[in-house]
Amino acid sequence: MLASTKVEQPIHRSVVCKPYTKDKLSTVGINIMSMVNVFVTLMILYLPYLTLAEELFSGQMELRITSLGATESIRCTKENQGNDLVVWNHNEENVSINDILSASDPDHRNRYSVQSDDANGHYDLQIKYIKPEDTGIWECKYGPQKQVEHLIKSVSIVIPPYDGFPTCDISSSSPSISVGDSFQLTCNSGGGFPPPTLRWVRNGVELSRTNEANVLVLDRLAELSDTDVQYSCEIQSLALKTSRNCTQTVTVKEGSSSSIMFDALAIFGILCGVFLFFIIMMAIAWGNGRSKAIKQTNEKIRKSTETLAETNPNLVRPYSTVTLSSVATLN
Structure with missing residues (x-):
């Protein structure tokens, strides 16, 4: 008698391939473009040094x-x-x-x-x-x-830059920097030939660069996000084993100087208005009090006169028509 043989059925697993959505494709495209842009930027910035660096490293x-x-x-x-x-x-x-x-x-x-x-x-x-x-x-x-x-x-x-360089300096149009004020950052490499590469960086983002001069000036308008932010200037040179840098901290006050001036003028105007209001109220109060005092005085005089007239009828009452009882004798 033949033994029964159990044949296992193959397991079929369904695999669903989901296409990239439009958002994912756009994200991938943006990332690729960002990488390409970074690569091209680095090539452009360092191209003048590539040939020289290649010869140096090759021993030629x-x-x-x-x-x-x-x-x-x-x-x-x-x-x-x-x-x-x-x-x-x-x-x-x-x-x-x-x-x-x-x-x-x-x-x-x-x-x-x-x-x-x-x-x-x-x-x-x-x-x-x-x-x-x-x-x-x-x-x-x-x-x-x-x-x-x-x-x-x-x-x-x-020739490398002098020791102690670069230096970072800041100057502004007002003693204290407020939002909207202009300020200027100056980086001095301290020499070096050929001129080293200078660049200003804020929070890891490059703002300006030059390799044609020993001074790099950065003009900025103060933002609220600049409060206690460090701006860094970095120099790179074939004459330096490592890069050097200096930092400058910017302190920005909330509100622009123009708005502060406007607020000061507004407060001054309010104070002047309050002071004028009190002066007017005091003048009105003084006028009312004086008028009331005059009336009271006149009333006292009138009452005194009437009392005096009642006690002595021959006296003339003020503010009244008097009829003389005496008879003139004609000669």
Whole structure:
């Protein structure tokens, strides 16, 4: 007898795929666009430094951090290139050919020099009394005449900002800042060549940026949300290992200065009105009292006169017609 075999039925699970709603799609689209905008913004802001940073990190370029007035010596070594020329240039302008200066500026000719050692292939550049104009990229190349294209060495000379910088200052049109008042924030990098990147930040949001000057000014209108808020100025430079920053706290009073002035004038007007009202009331009260006193006095005089007349009829009553009883005797 065959044993009965139980066959299990496969389990079918239904999966419902719900399409994105319009709100979810719009949210995803906004997030993607925000990420793209952030990426593009960062690329634009840091593009000038990308090539330089790439060369620095790859070891092709040396970063030389110096200071104003210092002396820098940079060695360039040519190995087994025969009679090829060795050229030093600064920011793509020729400074020397072998050990002969080609710079036309008298100041450069006094401060620049190249010491050559043909036996060892050394062509050492020396820069005395470093100035801001000496910063930038220095390159040593070799090659036959008119084709000096082979790079031997590349050096970027930079000068960091002074210690203790940046500094943050605030100035306003009035001693105390109220809502609607204008105020100005000034950030000073304290030098640095090439100029460092300066940026003003409020609550993590960048408000302004420059890499073309050593001072960054931010003009603002005070808002109530500015109360006890710290504005931060940050500087970034290839000459600094880490960024530096300073902060400035803004204290804003509720109500604008114009509304405060209006309120003060309104209070003054109310006080003047109350004072005038009391003056008028006192004048009315004084007038009523004086009139009443006069009436009382006249009444007393009248009563006194009537009493006197009753006791002595021959006296003339005031305010009445008197008939004389005496008879005139004619001669």
